[in-house]
Amino acid sequence: MIATLDETQELRKQGSGNGGAVIASLRRASKNYGEVQALRRVDFTIRAGELVALLGPNGAGKTTAVKLFLGLAKPTTGTVSVFGGNPIHAEVRTRIGAMLQVAKVPETLRVREHIDLFSSYYPRPLPIDEILRLAGLQEIKDREFGELSGGQRQRVLFALALCGDPDILFLDEPTVGLDVESRRVLWEEIRRLVARGKTVLLTTHYLEEADALADRVVVINRGEIIAEGTPAEIKASTAGRRIRCVTSLDIETVRGLPGVIEVRRDRAGLEIRAGSAEPILRELLIRDAALSNVEVTSAGLEEAFLALTGTNNDAT
């Protein structure tokens, strides 16, 4: 399984890059709900063949952005365009697939019945056997939805998103609440979609998910886009190394070392954040002969994200 995903990642990197045409966009789009500004003059484009992750904390505006793309809400100002049309019109939606967060799905319908019904909405749906295969549902096609586990339910919703053979899919927090195994399975299915040439917009607040899947990450907070780039670029944009160690030096001394941004106690040791690791390490090694369990990592996407949204929250 790991091999397959590496291969598909390679294929995509060779192929699409930034070359695909823009197939969906929000231009200076705002959405207000009463006094709440869910989105503020957002510019956002999606290119053919890419997997874009829209990453942000809860309440950032991710679901609102998806609703605009699906025609479920109209922008207060600005425009939304998918395949050159307004998604309010049913025709545009024949080429879109959506996986939304839903609290309750009719439980007494069987898996294949749900798929049969949704397939009928589209002009050229995939054959049902292929849908079942793509979403890994062949074994459970005759089970009622209410009998399914969480991971199986999400795969049914995924099947409904792809049953119409859409060119672009919008997945709103598709792995929320899933266990690790189910999450990996769904990731693999999403990657296969993109490898077949589909375009995907994925919203998530799981940084690991954005890092694992996306060609491009767009970070959103409080209705505004605050950063955009490949996962590597986002990580590089925030300075930072993280040093973990066990030391006999007290925490205040360490905090006072030049270049240290922050020190935290981490169980038996310390976690030090600094712009650059080497000067700190030199000082620690000189001052503490008993220094042990040293680990140096680059700030992950989590740090980048917290830094970006933290400064964003402080600034407003």
Add this chain to the structure above:
Amino acid sequence: MATAPITLVDNSWVRPLSQTLTIYFKEAKYEFLTRLRLRAYSISTITFPLMFYVLFGLVLNQKDAPVGGVGIATYLIPSYGTFGVMGASLFGTASGLAAERGLGWLQVKRASPMPPFAYFMAKVALGMTFSCVVATLLLLLGVTFGGVHLSVLGATKLVAILVAGSLPFCAMGLAIGYFVGPNSAVATINLIYLPLSFCSGLWVPIMFLPKFMQQIAHFLPPYHLAQLALSVVGAGQHESNWIHWEALIGFSLICLGVARLGFHRDEGKTYG
């Protein structure tokens, strides 16, 4: 990988009629399957009116005490028939709609190219079908055990009026469904449905209610449907049928307007 040239939408697409009919058919088919498998709807919609009829129309029947000029077993068929039709229509539409709206399922469907009308028609079809079943079963009970005499024409007319009368209450159900939350839907429907039925003279025949209540009844839609149905058996209050039809049609239009308001309001509900 090579991506095919992007085709844009052409704004003149119309779904072929056969596909549209298929959608309407499947939407209704799966609505029926969903509700029938749940059993709560089908059982309560049919049992309550039949139970009341058996109790008050057959068992406690005093055959020589006519009501409105006919035997009680005859009178109660249009009367409980209206009650049953109202329940079948309200619960067939409002509770499903409130739940699917409030819990996000309707949104998933609206994100697809499903024509919204198919969704509503499926629920109305459910309400009307069960209205027909309730009305027919009541009639069968009455004819078989209650000594009710009705010509074939009369029976057909009665059932047809009741089924047609299910439409205003389906509209009412859609209006209610757009303005109640999923958890309070059933309770709210009952809070409206039961007093409305009583005050329209569906349980205690209208002529036995106090005068002021009889006058209020003229403003209540179930009263009008009941009167239309009762006139088939000759037990109505002998008012002009046009008044009743106009009241029901007007009521339907108001309810559809309210439902439409709810439909358009729904986009502005949640954010995040």
